[in-house]
Amino acid sequence: AQVHDVAGIMGGEDSGVSETTTDVLLEIAYFDPVRIGATGRKLGLASDARIRFERGVDPDFLDDGLDLLTGLIVELAGGTPTETVRAGSPPSAAKVIAFDPGLTLRLGGVDVDEGEQRRILERLGFTVSAGWPKNPNVTCPLRRHDIEGAADLVEEVVRIHGLDTVASVPLPRTEGVARPTATPQQKLERGLRRAAAASGLNEAITWSFLPEWAAEHFAIDDQALWVLANPISEDLKAMRPSLLPGLLIATKRNADRGAPGSRLFEIGRRYFRAQDGLSDERPTLGIVLAGEKTPRGWKTGKAQSFDAFDAKALALELLEAAGAPTANLMVMGPDSLGPGPQFHPGQSATLRLGPKTVLARFGMLHPATLKAFDVDEPIAAVELFLDAIPARKNAAFARPGFTPPALQAVTRDFAFLVPEALAAGDLVRSVQGADKAAITAVRVFDVFAGTGVPEGHKSLAIEVTLQPGEASFKDAELKAIAEKVVAAAAKLGGELRG
Template sequence: MKFSVEWLEYFLDTDASVAEIAAALNRIGHEVEGIEDPAERLAGFRVAKVLTAAKHPDADKLQVLTVDTGEGDPLQVVCGAPNARAGMKGVLGLPGAVVPANGMELRKSAIRGVESNGMMCSVRELELGDEHDGIIELPEDAPVGQSFADYHAASPILDVAITPNRPDCMGVQGIARDLAAAGLGTLKPVEADDVAASGPCPVEIRTDDPQGCPAFYGRVIRGVDNTKPSPEWMQRRLIAAGQRPISALVDATNYLMLAFGRPAHVYDLAKLSGGVVARRAKNGETVEALNEKTYTLDDTMTVIADDAGVHDIAGIMGGEHSGATTDTTDVLLEIAYFDPERIGVTGRKLGLASDARTRFERGVDPAFLDEGLAFLTNLIVKTCGGTPSEVVRAGQPPVEAQVIAFDPMLTARLGGVEVADDTQRAILESLDFAVGADWSVTCPPRRHDIEGAADLVEEVVRIYGLDKVESVPLPRQPGVARPTATPLQKLERKLRRAAAARGLNEAVTWSFLPTGDAAHFAEDADALWVLDNPISEDMKAMRPSLIPGLLAAAKRNADRGAAGARLFEIGRRYFRGKNGASDERPTLGVVLAGQRDSRGWAQGKARMFDAYDAKAEAMALLEAAGAPVANLMVMGEAGEQFHPGQSATLRLGPKNVLARFGALHPGTLKAFDVDGPVMSVELFLDAIPAKKGSAGFARPAYSPPALQAITRDFAFLVPADLAAADLVRAVKGADKQAIVDARVFDVFAGQGVPEGKLSVAVEVLLQPGDKSFTDAEIKAVSDKIVAAAAKQGAELRG
């Protein structure tokens, strides 16, 4: 919220500087996000008087002015404004000044051959309004030579972030009240002058929706003149708050909202038909709002309507049809109290935000109806004239005061600072809390954020000074602290280090995905979580896989020229479990995209990632996680998102899938607009079996074997469709004591190998224990290997 110091001083009697005001606001919980000094933008502009005005010799629409600046000889200025004339006073920008509207630096120059020493300025050029028909005309008593910033009373502007729990401070008066309580001045009483009412209100006003609109007050003012602009002081304050002056009537309602945090509305009486009522909308009713957009309503929304239809989305935005214009002569003033929850739901359904909604959905002061209507009436009558009717009060606002039993000892116990009882009482009373002799505290109705004694402690401590609360270390229990990390957290930390050590870069992606991307990776559409109130349409579904987010990150890198990407992420996948419960599964995802190795003189062209790279990452990370990789089975069915001939799963048994890896399907790459090939891995951390044994015992130290290992090579003829991993597993299982490792080192097909067969060479590592192997023992192990391979359909080559 923005406001000028001059406006603040209308409510607060203070001599504090802008720096002291900002420091006090930060101290009591209202963060100052910025300070702007308009005087700096108006430096170099001063009040000047036009002495003579003559036609430009070479331009029909230009005049040559002689201008008195109050110092030295008059200056010659070329001006194109139609209202420039001798005797008037205006604003002159001297050479070196910068025009706020466009950033142009003024300098002495020749315009059509005539020297010009500056520029006479318009309202728009100085960003004081939208008027641009001519230069600014100042009153006759404007002192020539005075800085225009001083004459205009350009006041510093504060930009303050108001937290959602403090709607009472969404008006300048509320800010002033807090500052007065903090000792920065005295709050000035501001009351509206009495305006005599003339006769009853000619319009029926009622509320037929007491839940959505408990109270609806209004009155008619006849004979207003909306052709004149609002007063200069009002426009100055509205502009400082970031509001564009529109008309005298609209400016008055905006002024009330920004000064007191109380939205109100003005209707053109001639455009209304019959009585005005707050009611529920009918399903399918439409209204064209002041933003010139049409909204379709339903019966959960509160509206302001007459006999002809809806005119106002209650508490959010008025209608275009009944808004005040320069032709308006009779108006109906509306000031009401709307249910905050109803306003919030309606605004979200319609996707409609406004200053009024921001205040109503947080909760305005329900006790400020009569006073607010009187203040608005006074503003309009003084600005636009007119005769007001009597006030109609429909309904009753919820003004019942909340009473809280308070113990001043709570401040020391909860706030951590000793504050004298008298000081606590004075602070609460300065904030408009009524404190009884028994410390029963009556809260003002506008303080919706106060719910209990702890909130009163917060009020006392923030005004007394959070900087006075001493830093006290928490008590520490004796002895060694017990570890707090869970086994899953330890596993994730270990995998994060292992992945980084293998050259993978960690990515952190959103847990939300576009619905189409999530559906592409969902194995079961019914298990997909779709949010009812998403952040945006691109973040509507909870991710069933980590791969889509990593794919998007790899694409962004590729679009910016990265030749390759090695990304990993540890996070959760989300599924809809039984009975609608959330099912979150810890997962590690990897994406390998683009070039594995850059081109060079040795290897020639660049080498791309392939499925074996993905398998290597999966095996290495599973080993780091403690999975029994020696017992893993390589099987198919990695999922429709993977290339069926270049992907697989790693399992412990037929059903327990620990990981899937391989090349992503071309259809998947097309759906995500990614150039291939792209490899991916997903490790399902919840499927990795926990290690057996007590976690408190250290593993035994490694001792190398005393005897040297020996190797034996075997060449088998195997069916072409036999998985090499199945053959290796059978060989290693032939004699688990003697055989410590086996690996495939050659595969051959062609001359000498029957059709439908492959020649697979396997190297077997044999490790003797207490004594060296004899030839007979080696032959016995070899026979076991051949027999085990035969069970897989393999036969030893001749």
């Protein structure tokens, strides 16, 4: 004994037709949608047959379907049909709904003549009782499994009468100036959307669902995926744990259609399971940079691709627009908190507020990730975790007026020998904190390693901008600030070059 097929869900080898087939058993059946759905989920089988029978078919069409298919077989392949053998009976009790024609105006917002409503329903296959319009009952065709109540009948009448006839009616509102209703989160997302578009990015809107393999590739180890038991499609089965898979799929589609590059961003939600078993939705901004950053030209030479520094610059720019304290952020390499195995370990990092609060991850995607998504070109990516960005303290409705300083700023240059592994950003932050009252800006303008620099070290040259307050700096004050700068660099292993 062996399994011949799973009725209503999946056929088998023995139920197929081959070149040697001479006898065909034609089964025209009505399957219980509830049983088909339960069996399909239990066996983990998804097929066109399951989707069709799970949603319900027309029980009245069984005989017509049998005649139609039998005729096609005889016409195309020949043969002689036998007598019809019947087993069981399909549902024959039609659903009857009490319907008030006045509901069309109350629910649908359009006044349709009662006689016109009756004609519309009858043309759609519904049977209207003789008590119309005072006490009408409407009998639904067996094929209309979607009709549940009177509101569904209103929808049928309105869509045939014409949705364009439904008048636009404003909602009631109180007198005076309306109070702002946008939440801080909505304001944040609106501002980021404008900032991203102003940076040259194109907004994409992708599905919140992904193929299961794509979601698993970006899944977090300690976070279980939300997987649908009855998805619309196998390509939309798992809820996304990251915005990057959907953007990668869109990028691949653009490249297949000849696009030279893609600069896509999306603001949406990532979905996880909370400890209490409920959904944990986290607002996120995702960015994918693919293809040519600058095209080839007589002035620029060969076309240039995006790199990890482009991703970092975008991450910092958008975090600044979101109100994050970018001056206090730490650039930290791969560890247990990120950026994750989906990124190239030598060309990616995270931006953190403290050692454990990750605000963003950026860098080049790992070759294994590109291969999994069938992408042939390097891709830089960014994810900003909007729920981790701290709220602004004492945020006023309007910015204070700008008052330019009365005295001219002073700049001083310093060159330090530092360990080769020291990040330039760490030196900048350390020097900037040496004297917060006087130092307004610090930037790196030169990096050198080679002749004259000890092995295992590099030379970092920085420009420090000092802004005097009520009086110009005196030599002694400038000397004291310089000593603080040197001391700050020394804490990181830096030594002032002679």
